[in-house]
Structure formats: structure tokens, C-alpha cells
Amino acid sequence: MFVIAHLSDPHIDGSEEARSRLRRITSYLRAFRQPVDVVLVTGDLADHALESEYAELAAELKLDVPVLVLPGNHDVSAPLRAGLGDYIDSPGEGHPVHQVRDVGGARFVLVDTSVPGEDHGLLSPESLAWLDAVLREPVDGPLFVAFHHPPFELHHPVLDQWLLRSGDELEAVLRGKPLTAVLAGHVHNGLATTFAGLPFLVAPGIRSTPPLPFEPPAPGGGLVDNTTAHPGFALHIHEPGKPLQTLYRFPA
Template structure:
């Protein structure tokens, strides 16, 4: 059994509110009787892309298991690389921050779908070529592709403005590859669907949980910044020869 603890969108900004919401999840993980094999945080690590925010995150993610991180639309490449140097292994010095990690027999391909100064996502032709090359390499264990922006509509009037705009090109690269699952963030809600005929799994939000338009409104009527719901995470459980299982947890 191989267990991934999948967190997303902590949006750390130096405030006690953001820090305490993340600590609810890290405290929960530290109490596991059987530690997870890896922790993945799928973007919007910092709220303003400042190096101090990444340093704060680095301190909070000092767990006794491997931790992987990737950028979201709130992140900035250079400060992220500096503040999270112990977590990031990516060629180059600036943007994009693509990574390849082998952890405990599983391979993680981490894509940077962020666009500097914008909220939507995009993968350049060069990034897609890099991904295609990496996916052509033989892998014995499970293979996960992770990035921040989903490439399809989310039935949310705000989030649907900020999707990955290179969805068809990405689908062409992913289709037919031996990928166990695609893991993403950005939605601040747990979500399970498919893309390119592959499982597509989104972690709940750490910082907030925006309601969909047909749900009861959040206190204050906001569509994005509802911080009244408990922070959440996904647990992806891989067992050789069996379908991947995902559980969503919201520790009180």
C-alpha cells in the first residue's frame, strides 16, 4: 500500500488564520499510526509570492515524510525556489518550475502551469515536449502527474475564468500513457473526475472552500473566500493490482 497525502492552496501570508488552518492538517498527519509515504501540496503555496511566505511554509512542512510542492497562480518562481530550496528540485533559475521526483517506488511529474502575473494556467510547447519526454521513460511503479490548474470548467463563475488554457494540447500528451492518476488543486474543493481517460483528482482547499452557485451561500455571501469550512486534504491509496482509492478528510 502506498499513501499520498494531497494538500492544496494553503495561501500562507504570515497570518495566524492561514497558519492555523494548515497546522490542522499537518497535526492530523503527524498522528497517523502508519505514516503516509509522501505529502504533495499542489500550488498556491503562498498568497503573495513572497520569499518570507515560502520560508514560513518550509517551517510548517517539516514532517517526517517526503514533501513535494508545485506552483499555483499565486506563486512566484524565484522566491519559491529560494524559500523552498529544500523541497524543490528543478533545472534553471526562473520560470517554469517543472520537477521530477521518485519517492518510494512512485514517480511524480510536477508541472508548473502558472503564468507570471496572471491567474489562468498555460503550458508552453516546450513544457509539453518536456512532459512527453518524461512520460516516455519506463517506470516500474505508479506514475502521477500533478499540476495546479484544472483544464475543464468547474461550474463556478469565478474559478472558470482561471482554468488551464492548454487543455487539448495536454490531453494529447497524456492520452494513452501509463499514468496512475492526475492530481491538481486550484478548486479549493475535493473533486473526482476523469481527463484523457485518466483519473483526475483535486484536493480540498486548505485556506478556504468556495461554495458552488447552487449551494447555500457562504457566510458573508462570498463565492471564493469562505473560511468557515474546515480545511481538507485528500488521501490517495495505491495498491498494486487494485484501483486507486481516494478519501477526502476535513479534520476538525
């Protein structure tokens, strides 16, 4: 059994609120009677892309298990590489921050969908070609692709402006590949669906949970942030020969 703790969107900004919400998750993980095999954080690691924010996050993610991180739209490549150097294995010095990481027999292809200075996501032809080549390499164990921006609408009037705008091109690359699942974040809601014929699993937001328009509004009536909801994360459980299982946890 191989267990992934999938976190997303901590938006560390130096505040006690952001720090305490992340610590509710990391404290829960540290209390596991059997540690997870890997922790994956799918973007929006820092809120303002400051080196001090990444340094704070690096300290919070010391969990005695492998930790993988990738950028979101709030992140900036240079300070991310500087502040989270121990968690990043990506050639080059700037953008994009693509990675291929092998952990415990599983392969994680971590794709940078961020666009410098923008909130939406996009994959250049060069990034798509890189991803296609990596996914054609032989792999014996489970294979995951992870990135920040989902390529489909959530039916949310604000979040749907900031999705991945190269969804058709990505689907063409992913379809037919021997992937176990695709993992993402960005929308601050736990979500399970399919994309390119594959399981597509989105982690809840740590920093906040935006309600959908037909749900009760967040305190203050807004549709973007609800910091009264518990921070959450996903547990993905892989066993050879069996379908992937995903559980969502919201530590109080």
C-alpha cells in the same frame, strides 16, 4: 500499499488564520499511527509570493516524510525556489519550475502550469514536449502527473475564468500514457473525475472552500471564499493491481 497525502492551496500569508488552518492538516498527519509515504502540495503555497511566506511554509512542512511542492498562480518562481529550496529539485533559476521526483518506487511528474502575472494556467509547447518526453520514460511503479490548474470547468462563475487554457494539448500528451492518476488543486474543492481517460483528482482547499452557485452562500454572501468550512486534504491509496482509492479528510 503506497499512501499520498495530497494538500493544496494553503495560501500562507503570515496571518494566524492561514497558519492555523494548515496546522490542522499537518497536526493530523503527524498523529497518523503509520506515516503516509509522501506529502504533495499542489500550488498556491504562498499568497503574495514573499520569501518570508515560503520560509514559514517550509517550517510548517517539516513532517519526517518526503514532501513535494509545485507552484500555483499565487506563486512566483524566484522566491519560491529561494524559500523552498529544500523541497524543490528543478534545474534552472527561474520559470517554469518543472520537476521529476521518485519516492518509494512511485514517480511524480510535477508540472508548473502557472503564468507569471496571471491567474489562469497555460503550458507552452516546450513544456508539453518536456512532459511528453518524461512520460515516455520506462517506470516500474505508479506514475502520477500533478499540477495546479484543472483544465475543465467547475461550473463556478469566478473560478472558471482561471483554468488551464491548454487542456486539449495536455489531453493529447496524457492520453495513452501509463499513468496512475492526474492530481491538481486551485479550485479549493475536492473533486474526482476523469481526463484523457485517466483518474483526475483535485484536493480540497486548505485556506478556504468556495461554494458552487447552487449551494448555500458563504458567510457574507460571496461565491469565492468560505473560511468557515474545515480545511481538507485527500488521501490517495495505491495498491499494485488494484484501482486507486481516494478519501477526503477535513480535520476539525
